[in-house]
Amino acid sequence: MLSKKTKYGIKALTFLARQDSSKPVSIATISKSENISVKFLESILLTLKKNGILGSKKGIGGGYYLLKNPKDVPMTTVMRILEGPIAMVPCVSLNYYEKCDDCPDEDKCAVHRLMIQIRDNSLKVFRNTTLADLTN
Amino acid sequence: MLSKKTKYGIKALTFLARQDSSKPVSIATISKSENISVKFLESILLTLKKNGILGSKKGIGGGYYLLKNPKDVPMTTVMRILEGPIAMVPCVSLNYYEKCDDCPDEDKCAVHRLMIQIRDNSLKVFRNTTLADLTN
DNA sequence: TTATTATCCTAGTAATCCGATAGGGTAATA
DNA sequence: TATTACCCTATCGGATTACTAGGATAATAA
Numbered sequence: 001m002l003s004k005k006t007k008y009g010i011k012a013l014t015f016l017a018r019q020d021s022s023k024p025v026s027i028a029t030i031s032k033s034e035n036i037s038v039k040f041l042e043s044i045l046l047t048l049k050k051n052g053i054l055g056s057k058k059g060i061g062g063g064y065y066l067l068k069n070p071k072d073v074p075m076t077t078v079m080r081i082l083e084g085p086i087a088m089v090p091c092v093s094l095n096y097y098e099k100c101d102d103c104p105d106e107d108k109c110a111v112h113r114l115m116i117q118i119r120d121n122s123l124k125v126f127r128n129t130t131l132a133d134l135t136n
Numbered sequence: 137m138l139s140k141k142t143k144y145g146i147k148a149l150t151f152l153a154r155q156d157s158s159k160p161v162s163i164a165t166i167s168k169s170e171n172i173s174v175k176f177l178e179s180i181l182l183t184l185k186k187n188g189i190l191g192s193k194k195g196i197g198g199g200y201y202l203l204k205n206p207k208d209v210p211m212t213t214v215m216r217i218l219e220g221p222i223a224m225v226p227c228v229s230l231n232y233y234e235k236c237d238d239c240p241d242e243d244k245c246a247v248h249r250l251m252i253q254i255r256d257n258s259l260k261v262f263r264n265t266t267l268a269d270l271t272n
Numbered sequence: 273t274t275a276t277t278a279t280c281c282t283a284g285t286a287a288t289c290c291g292a293t294a295g296g297g298t299a300a301t302a
Numbered sequence: 303t304a305t306t307a308c309c310c311t312a313t314c315g316g317a318t319t320a321c322t323a324g325g326a327t328a329a330t331a332a
Contacts (some may be wrong), residue, residue, distance in 0.1 A: 273331100274331100274332085275330105275331085275332080276329100276330080276331080276332095277328100277329080277330075277331095278308085278327100278328090278330100279326105279328080279329095280326075280327065280328090281324105281326075281327095282323100282324095282325095282326100283322100283323085283324090283327090284321105284322080284323080284324105285309085285320100285321085285322080285323100286319100286320095286321090286322100287318105287319085287321100288317105288318085288319075288320095289316105289318075289322085290315105290316085290317080290321090291314105291315095291316090291317100291319085291320090292313105292314090292315080293312100293313080293315105294310100294311100294312085294313080294314100294324100295310105295311095295312090295313105296309100296310090296311090296312105296318095297308100297309070297310075298307100298308080298309065298310095299306100299307090299308080299309090300305100300306085300307085300308095301304100301305085301307100302303100302304085302305080302306095302307075
């Protein structure tokens, strides 16, 4: 299941991608438009900022804005920041690999081989989709 | 993340698919071979039985066995029984559809459209993979 | 300068889910 | 009739999730 954090994060990012990029948008504005709790959204935008996706400005007229052109933000990046690994099991994860305790030989593991296929297909979609693609 | 329940379930099923189909295999046997806790495995096999994947036999020489030919058991079926919906969000689920509270128009929702692609790709893999494919 | 606005940051918390275990009951076989 | 092995319900600690509280900090406007 996709977490609400990721869901809200993607919604907020596409909202920002649709705006005039020069002007910051306040949390309150995004919150109202996308029906997301202010406080929860706050924490999500903060992690996006800490990970170099968003910039921010304080005070009156302040808010968040995209640091890059939407077409240069692939969904792999967004997913990894908000959701964590794209793979369904750690033993097939590219960025968060972990060996299974119970599995003596990954190459012979049915789950492993199946989940590699799922991962590859998901990666293809996330890599080929940018924020710009989602604004239309 | 794939639950351990599903992971163990797939492992147990492929183990059974490799056996002489006429003979039941005990929980203890599968448990030892696949490094799965007996009690946990017990509950997993029981749900697979209740959902028509496995048959069972009690008493000495008893155990579980596949009710169908492994090549007639697609992973879509196994996943839906053990893991639940294949989609990452209920609003794109074929078998467990649910509308989002926050989303006024699914067709205009970025998350919705992205997750449809992910679902379609995963479905393709799970549909085209049977238990027989996983035994090799 | 100071009041206002809006982000920054740490903590906490209720609810839910997960993985596993307990402890019997029931049916089949020897 | 004893043993084996599945059947079934209930529980439970720990982790995660989806928030919420409450104040600190910085920028702007008066």
